[in-house]
Amino acid sequence: MGSNTMSDTATAPVFIQLSVEALEDLHTGSGTGGGDIDALVQRDRRRQPVIRASHLKGLLREAGEALIELDEKRNAGHEQTQQDLSALLGTEGSGRGALRLTSLFASPEQDKATLVWGSTQRVEGGRAPKPDTLRFIEYVKAGTRFEATLRLADAGLVPLLERLLNRIDRFGGERNRGGGLVKLDWQIRKAAVSQPPRLDAGRCLRLVLWNLEPLCLPATGHPGNLIRSHSFVRGQTLRGALMAWAIHHGRADRVHLFEQISVGDALPLPEGCQGAEQVIPIPLSILTDKPHGGDPGVPWWGAKTAELPAFDSLGEMPEADEKRKRPGAHEYLCRSVGVAHWQRYRPQMQVRLRNATPKRGSTKDPQLFSLEEIAEETCFQAELRCADAQVAEDFLAAFAPLISGEDWLAIGRGGQPARVESVSLVPPSSLPQRLGDDWTLTLTSDAIVRGDRLGFLDNLSLEYLCHLVGIDCKSGWTIDADVVETEAVHGFNAVTGLTRAPALALRRGSCWRMTGTDSAELARALFEVGSLGERVGEGYGRFRIGLQPIALDTSGKPSGEKDAPEPCPNEELLALARELASRIDKAGPSLSQLQWLRSQATAVETESQLELLLSEVARASERRPQGGKAWKNFPHQPLREALGDCRSLDEKRQLIAYLVQWRVPNAKEARS
DSSP states (O other): OOOOOGGGOOSOOEEEEEEEEESSOBOOBOSOOBTTBSBOBOBOTTSOBEEOHHHHHHHHHHHHHHHHHHHHHHTSOHHHHHHHHHHHHBOTTSOBOSEEEOOEEEOTTSOOOEEEEEEOOBOTTSSSBOTTOOEEEEEEOTTOEEEEEEEESOGGGHHHHHHHHHHOOBOSSOGGGTOOBEEEEEEEEEOOOOOOOOOOSOSEEEEEEEESSOBOOBOOSSOOSEEOBOSSBOHHHHHHHHHHHHHHTTOGGGGGGGGGEEEOOBEEOOTTOOOOSEEEEOOTTEEEOOOOOOOTTSOGGGSOOBOOOEEETTSOOOOOSSOOBOOOTTOEEEEOTTOOSOEEEOOOEEEEEEEEOOOTTOOOOOEEEEEEEEOSSOEEEEEEEESSHHHHHHHHHHTHHHHTTSSOEEETTTTEEEEEEEEEEOOOOOOOSSOOSEEEEEESSOBBOBOTTSOBOSSOOHHHHHHHHTOOOOTTOEEEEEEOOEEEEOOEETTTTEEOOOEEEEOTTOEEEEESTTTHHHHHHHHHHOOOSBOGGGTTTOEEESOOOOOSSOSSOOSSBOOOOOOOHHHHHHHHHHHHHTTSOTTSOOHHHHHHHHHHHHHOOSHHHHHHHHHHHHTHHHHOTTTTGGGGGSOHHHHHHHHHTOSSHHHHHHHHHHHHHHHHHHHHHHHO
8 A cells, every 4th residue: 555645656646436325314514504494405506415525535534543543453553554544635734635536416317305304402301392492404315326536646545545435334414313324336447648639839728627626716815714715716826736736747847848838817707608719807997887776575686687788987988876886806708709799797606614623632622614615617718828839839748638638637725626628729819900099908817017116016107118118108198097906916835835925916907098199009019018017927917908898888798687586485485374374363373282283294295194184173173172272263274275376295394384483483472
């Protein structure tokens, strides 16, 4: 069994296709609740249940620690097992282990329905339920199958990994109470030998990346309870990931290629888009009218939303009653091949709660924190500018396993896996055909620019631009309008283990409008330079000249109104149950009687059983004149009519449960 770390091996990685079948109901907690459910399961971007990779890795580590204890008691070489476990999963402060994995996603061909279980605490010394302890927890039902892919950099660690997988029999919460029983199955394969793709000679490559896991790309150097994330992959991050892959796979001699390659930012693409002719951060000059107030009787998510016109503040705009809305921090524009208009969008991002569980025997409390993440299965597009065609050819040959999609990149916090979907040769950008003396300069990436005294600039001047390209600033040249913002750039040095000194950058999307006789001369000179400021090899300082992403009043959005979202069935049932609960008279059934009704209703399995229950409740006052007389003040007929409108037995059971839930606070309020 090998003990090399990921950074010591240059062999082809081993991939393991893991399949998990739930034999018992399983709860993978998200740390959040919603509606009447106190604890919801985690879901992926498709709103399907998912078991996150961090949970599986934690179970592997727990199984490994138990295995070490057994080996120690049997004197069976626990020190070697400890070394191999550290090489497999990594240790704090010594780098990542050889194992990287995706989350366990539910198989697409099966039913994704979940179950909701209710439970209460008991009073001490008795069997009665403790007040105010009723909780409803969502579970993935038994029989659901999940699949994940595991990548192992060292084939010698496969036996240890299989021993750990054989020791795992439960997932999720409530494992000590019988929940989450699973059956695991896996298949092993080695990565195929890849050949570099054949492309025509050129110096500009376009990579399309696909993240297999949610990405957290920290946007701050001082994280708090919530670690904010960028919505794109910085060029410095992508460049570092490519270098790390080369070093870990015995190709450190190819790292020098990046001295002649500028790696641009990998910007997200709209959902379903596998590549675009152009993708840019939205210019900060694009403004939209603020939406007017809607119907106060309709919740915000149920109201129709009209597409508002967009305007470019660098030009002339019609007057508005109030200040227009600026673009969002995570908005982008893209234009597909052969399409004239631009599409405005933002990538799907989510916040995930994490619980840092302390090691065995530790007295520390678990630490709760949150991560902002880009959802999995997001496409990113990056542009690599090589010094010449030979450098591009050498890059494709050196990174053939990555380019072909056979191996993974490690990107972002925790080294999440990403795959190259495609690579293509693109022509270099060009100036607009009709470039006059009125043109715009728009940053497509952050620009780190220093002044004469080496301080960071928070704006660009004509004098600086002319000095940069080595021409004289002519009289009459002016910057008519500009929209500029700044942003702090943070980084991490993997060699020293220290953070990089923060830098102040002109934010992507900042733009300037230049005018003046023969000012096009400056535009052509800037185009020849290609980038502004420093660290251009990491993609900083890129810009476009004459970029006009909107016409007069649109930014590629279709006109008209969107259809209102479909009503939520649970919201409809809750509203109906609330109306029925208000019809119960004060002399109606007690809370314990209503709780009995709910428990009986949730236990029925057929329509006939539900009908028998309703008939029993309706005749309760006749059968039991003393205890059952309160049921005379219960809305039997309205409840039957409402149940008749339900579409399934599940909805009928849910309606009765909601009715009781609404009655509880009403009764408590009446008593107070």
